[in-house]
Structure formats: structure tokens, C-alpha cells
Amino acid sequence: MALSGDPELDGEIRKWIRWDKCASTACQIMDAVRAKDWDTLRKRLCTRISFGTAGLRACMRAGFDSMNELVVIQTAQGLCEYIKEQYPDPADWSGRGIVFGYDGRYNSHRFAELSAIVFLNNDFKVWLFKRYVATPMVPFAILRLQCLAGVMVTASHNPKEDNGYKVYWTNGAQIIPPHDEGIQESILNNLEPKGSSWDDSAMCSNTMLEDPYDIVVPPYFDILKKQLPCTSLEANGRCSLSFTYTAMHGVGYAFVKQAFARINLKPFISVCEQQEPDPEFPTTPMPNPEEGKTSLDLSIKTAKANSSQIILANDPDADRLAVAEVREDGSYKLFSGNEVGALLGWWSLELHKMREPDCDVSNCVMIASTVSSKILRAMAEREGFQFFETLTGFKWMGNKAIELQQAGKTVLFAFEEAIGFMVGTTVLDKDGVSAAGHLATMACYLRCKLCMTLQEKLRDIYETYGFHTTVSSYVICRCPPVIEQIFERLRTWDEGKADTYPTSILNGEYEIENVRDLTTGFDSSTGDKKATLPTSSSSQMITFTFKNGLVVTLRTSGTEPKMKYYAEMCGKPDEKNWAKLTNTMNTMVEAIVEEFYEPSKNGLQRRKE
Numbered sequence: 338m339a340l341s342g343d344p345e346l347d348g349e350i351r352k353w354i355r356w357d358k359c360a361s362t363a364c365q366i367m368d369a370v371r372a373k374d375w376d377t378l379r380k381r382l383c384t385r386i387s388f389g390t391a392g393l394r395a396c397m398r399a400g401f402d403s404m405n406e407l408v409v410i411q412t413a414q415g416l417c418e419y420i421k422e423q424y425p426d427p428a429d430w431s432g433r434g435i436v437f438g439y440d441g442r443y444n445s446h447r448f449a450e451l452s453a454i455v456f457l458n459n460d461f462k463v464w465l466f467k468r469y470v471a472t473p474m475v476p477f478a479i480l481r482l483q484c485l486a487g488v489m490v491t492a493s494h495n496p497k498e499d500n501g502y503k504v505y506w507t508n509g510a511q512i513i514p515p516h517d518e519g520i521q522e523s524i525l526n527n528l529e530p531k532g533s534s535w536d537d538s539a540m541c542s543n544t545m546l547e548d549p550y551d552i553v554v555p556p557y558f559d560i561l562k563k564q565l566p567c568t569s570l571e572a573n574g575r576c577s578l579s580f581t582y583t584a585m586h587g588v589g590y591a592f593v594k595q596a597f598a599r600i601n602l603k604p605f606i607s608v609c610e611q612q613e614p615d616p617e618f619p620t621t622p623m624p625n626p627e628e629g630k631t632s633l634d635l636s637i638k639t640a641k642a643n644s645s646q647i648i649l650a651n652d653p654d655a656d657r658l659a660v661a662e663v664r665e666d667g668s669y670k671l672f673s674g675n676e677v678g679a680l681l682g683w684w685s686l687e688l689h690k691m692r693e694p695d696c697d698v699s700n701c702v703m704i705a706s707t708v709s710s711k712i713l714r715a716m717a718e719r720e721g722f723q724f725f726e727t728l729t730g731f732k733w734m735g736n737k738a739i740e741l742q743q744a745g746k747t748v749l750f751a752f753e754e755a756i757g758f759m760v761g762t763t764v765l766d767k768d769g770v771s772a773a774g775h776l777a778t779m780a781c782y783l784r785c786k787l788c789m790t791l792q793e794k795l796r797d798i799y800e801t802y803g804f805h806t807t808v809s810s811y812v813i814c815r816c817p818p819v820i821e822q823i824f825e826r827l828r829t830w831d832e833g834k835a836d837t838y839p840t841s842i843l844n845g846e847y848e849i850e851n852v853r854d855l856t857t858g859f860d861s862s863t864g865d866k867k868a869t870l871p872t873s874s875s876s877q878m879i880t881f882t883f884k885n886g887l888v889v890t891l892r893t894s895g896t897e898p899k900m901k902y903y904a905e906m907c908g909k910p911d912e913k914n915w916a917k918l919t920n921t922m923n924t925m926v927e928a929i930v931e932e933f934y935e936p937s938k939n940g941l942q943r944r945k946e
């Protein structure tokens with residue numbers, strides 16, 4: 338067959354045709370070849386999907402840059418070889434093995450099975466959940482079963498066309514360097530799929546294959562219960578608050594239901610239409626509770642119809658949690674991730690003091706990502722615990738928590754603005770199931786013991802530690818060269834000179850004091866001009882600190898075609914004009930987006946409010 342004439346592309350096309358045993362994706366490539374659609378083929382075949390903020394994530398279709406059976410098999414092979422290198426004793430492979438979980442998306446189960454086959458063919462013990470699970474069950478299972486690694490097949494809240502592969506290491510946290518780089522290299526060295534990879538018979542009555550559900554899931558809930566003092570469990574049972582819960586067509590329902598039962602909470606009201614996993618996400622094309630009102634319409638309707646005061650929403654793989662609470666006028670206040678972080682941070686400390694009244698708080702730590710609110714820093718300064726920040730992505734926080742634990746610290750809480758929360762260290766990743774249990778318990782405690790709503794408690798936190806006002810949003814850009822250009826312009830601001838950044842916005846009205854560029858490693862505020870957080874040249878991230886205190890970070894998402902922006906103004910406890918702080922921030926953020934991202938000129942799509 339005549340191909341494009343470009344040797345690199347033709348080589349990749351031939352490989353695909355030789356290797357792919359999945360009829361539908363093989364057909365997609367053949368159709369493109371017949372249509373001589375070389376541009377698409379080049380895009381699909383000459384670049385390879387790589388590890389981003391949360392493992393691999395891409396559209397399900399043919400191509401080495403996408404999620405499909407061939408790419409999954411290649412990834413599993415590479416991962417398997419890498420694990421073997423790191424743990425050369427075959428007794429570990431067959432003894433400790435690997436765990437696989439999956440959500441309810443199209444192909445998730447299939448991708449997990451194909452991965453399992455690769456590992457079974459390599460004499461590994463494989464723990465493959467027989468039914469879909471909430472993402473946190475995988476990192477929990479690794480620790481519980483002492484596995485060498487684990488994988489969750491999910492694309493979280495992404496559109497239904499996407500899927501993904503979250504990879505966890507032996508320590509129970511998602512992979513970071515050097516493992517992600519090592520695995521990627523190992524994938525490249527093991528691209529050719531073995532003939533046996535599509536052979537399902539490896540799964541038939543194989544003693545090396547086991548379902549971990551009954552070994553792993555009950556202890557998860559036992560530990561959740563143990564985290565709560567008896568008084569709190571009693572308050573849960575007595576409290577008249579009503580909760581509405583949505584699983585957002587994902588996997589959370591069965592897990593949060595069990596969490597509620599185990600910690601003595603009355604059953605929640607479920608948003609029935611979104612209760613069971615549905616890969617079509619029929620009632621919400623953007624199944625992301627972070628999107629706010631647009632994705633929570635049905636929850637609000639259900640809560641209103643049942644006079645329910647609090648709404649809890651998981652994302653479809655149940656590692657995130659959104660929270661809303663009724664206002665006096667009957668409308669619902671949706672808390673931002675930063676606000677829930679403030680509340681759960683306060684709760685984590687409170688819980689710790691309840692459990693261990695004589696504890697040494699100075700040995701306790703809390704963690705947040707650098708694009709999240711610094712409210713925990715303000716709390717830490719006042720209460721005497723320690724605060725650490727990491728790069729964006731829970732993989733960094735999970736690994737930081739382990740490092741701090743190893744140094745003898747007690748890790749109480751970690752959170753990120755993208756509604757990700759880790760209360761305690763049962764799971765070293767964000768956990769939307771335990772977060773739902775803790776949030777509900779905190780709400781009951783506040784109601785029964787302190788006669789307070791969540792909104793009142795939040796206000797109280799700001800009065801004590803200072804008001805913190807934040808924006809987290811994004812513009813959509815599907816064209817990587819445009820993103821490159823935008824960030825390049827910001828780095829060559831002064832007539833194209835390298836390493837010169839903007840110095841103000843709104844014609845000099847607000848001046849920039851410091852710039853930190855985590856793509857290049859530059860930081861104007863440090864003695865040696867080098868940033869202290871790790872640098873990654875493959876993703877864009879610049880933080881501007883203004884003289885009036887506003888801190889803004891611009892960065893590209895590692896999971897979606899978004900250019901995100903995050904801003905915060907931190908007030909001191911005696912600063913009472915909160916509305917002014919918020920107004921100034923909003924004005925400045927609007928100007929920053931206009932002047933630095935230039936949405937109209939660059940054809941960027943603004944977020945639908």
C-alpha cells in the first residue's frame with residue numbers, strides 16, 4: 338500500500354498496523370491511510386502520550402498519543418519491566434504483585450484487564466478488582482496488600498471520550514520523578530506488544546489473579562471510623578442535618594453510602610439520576626463538580642425538594658469532593674476548594690486535639706499545593722503546626738506527606754484548590770470518600786456542639802486567621818503552539834529580551850514585585866534567583882507577586898486543554914474590609930487575563946459561568 342513518503346511517519350503507520358489487534362482502532366488508522374490524511378496520522382502516531390499531573394490522560398481513539406488497547410498494553414509492559422528492574426527478586430513479583438482498579442467509563446474495565454494480562458504473563462500476582470472502585474481504594478490497597486505498585490484506570494471528571502491511567506508506586510502515592518521518567522523510558526524500550534497480550538485465557542482460573550475487594554474495602558471503613566472520637570460518632574447519630582449526595586454518574590455512591598453507615602450518619606438523599614456509573618454522563622456533559630452550578634443543577638434541585646441543608650458531590654472517580662450549603666434565602670452557597678480546604682484544615686486540627694489532648698502540635702504538619710490558598714499557612718503560624726507547599730498535583734502532596742512522616746511528623750491534612758482533600762494518611766492521595774465522611778461529621782459537630790453552619794464557621798476561621806479570597810479559573814486553548822507563544826511573550830516582555838517579565842498591569846497601576854517561573858527555574862525573590870520548588874520545562878507555570886499582596890499563578894493544565902489561573906489576596910486578621918480585597922482581586926485578575934493571555938487575539942475560549 339502506498340504510504341505518505343515520509344519515512345518516520347510511514348514507519349509508525351507500519352508499526353501500528355502490525356501491532357494493533359483491536360479491530361476498531363486498527364480500522365481508524367487504515368481509514369486515515371486510505372484517505373491520505375497524513376496530518377492526522379502524524380499527530381496521532383509521531384508523538385507519544387506521557388505522564389502529566391495525574392498519570393496518562395487522553396482521548397480514546399487510535400494513535401500513540403491517545404488512550405487505546407495498544408497504548409495500554411505498551412504502558413503495562415513498560416511499567417512491568419521497570420518494576421522488575423527496581424525489584425529484581427521474582428518472589429516480590431509473585432508475592433507482592435500489583436493492584437488494578439477501574440471506574441465506569443467506556444473501556445476502563447477492558448484496559449485494566451489487558452494490563453492484568455501483561456502482568457500475569459510476567460509471573461506477577463495480580464489483584465484486579467472485580468467491580469469498579471473509587472480511586473482511593475487503589476492507593477489504599479497498595480499499602481494494605483504491600484503491593485509493588487497500583488494502577489487506576491480513569492479519566493476522573495474529563496469528558497466521556499477520554500480515559501486515563503493513574504499509576505501509584507510501592508509507597509502508595511502517585512509516581513513522581515524519577516519513577517515517571519523511568520517508566521516512560523521503559524515503555525519506549527518495550528513498545529512491541531507480545532503476542533500473548535490480547536490472550537484473555539491468562540485470566541481463566543489463574544491462581545495468581547485475585548479480587549482484593551473483600552480484603553481491602555472493609556478495613557478502609559474501619560480506619561475511617563477509628564479516626565473519629567465517640568462523641569463525634571454520637572453527634573452524627575443525633576444530628577438532624579440532611580445531606581444530599583451525587584456520584585456524578587461515577588463510582589462514589591456505594592462507597593460514600595457505606596462511609597455514612599459506618600460512621601453513624603443517617604443515610605443521605607441520593608441524586609438518583611446520577612447514582613450509578615454511566616459512561617455517557619447523560620445528565621451532565623461536564624461531570625466536574627469543580628465547574629460549580631452548571632454541574633450541580635440536579636443536586637440543588639434534589640436538595641431543595643428534600644429540604645436538605647448540605648450537598649456533597651464527588652467527581653466520577655470519587656477522589657474529589659464539592660460542597661454546598663443552603664443560605665438563609667434558600668439558595669445554595671457552593672464552597673470553593675480553598676474554602677473547603679480551610680474548613681477541613683480546621684477540622685483536622687480539632688479532631689487531632691480531640692483524639693490526643695496532650696499532643697505536641699508543633700510536630701504536626703499540613704500541606705497544600707502552591708496554587709491553593711495559603712489559609713493553612715496563616716493557621717499554622719497562629720496554632721504552631723508546620724505548613725508545607727508543593728507543586729500542583731496530588732502526586733506531589735502524597736509524596737511530601739510520606740517524606741514528612743518518615744521524618745517523624747504527624748501529617749494531619751493536605752489539600753488543593755481543585756477540591757482535592759486528604760484527611761489523615763490512610764490514603765496518600767486525595768480521597769473524596771473519606772472527605773465526604775469528614776465533611777458531614779464536621780457539619781454535625783458544628784451544628785450540635787457549636788450551633789454553627791459551615792458558612793458561619795468559615796467566617797469564624799477568616800476572622801481568626803485573616804480573610805483569604807481566591808479565584809481559580811481557566812481559559813480553553815486547544816493549540817499548543819499558541820500556548821507556547823503566550824508564555825514566551827511573558828518571558829521576553831522587554832522588547833524580546835530573554836528573562837524579562839511584565840512589571841505591572843493596568844498601565845502601571847498595580848506593580849509586580851516578584852516573578853517565579855517554574856518552567857525555567859527563575860525566581861526573582863531568592864538570593865541566587867533560583868526557585869526552590871522543582872522545575873519542569875515540559876509544562877508552563879509562572880507566578881507573579883504584586884506589591885499590594887496579590888499572588889497570581891498562570892499555568893497549563895496537565896490533564897485538560899486548559900490554561901489555568903489562580904489568584905489570592907490574604908488579609909490580616911485586623912483587616913475587616915473583605916469586600917474591598919475581593920473587588921481589588923477581581924479587577925486585577927480580569928486585567929491579568931486580558932493583558933497576559935490576550936483571549937480575543939489568541940482565540941481562547943473563556944469559561945462559561
Ligand SMILES: O=P([O-])(O)O[C@H]1O[C@H](COP(=O)(O)O)[C@@H](O)[C@H](O)[C@H]1O
Pocket residue numbers: 390391492493494652656657729730731732753755757893894895896897901
Ligand atoms: O482529575 P483528577 O481528579 O484526577 O485530579 C488530577 O488533576 C488535577 C488537575 O490537574 P491539572 O490542573 O494539571 O489539570 C490536579 O489538581 C490533581 O492533583 C490531580 O490528581
Ligand SMILES: [Mg+2]
Pocket residue numbers: 493494652653654655656657
Ligand atoms: Mg478525580
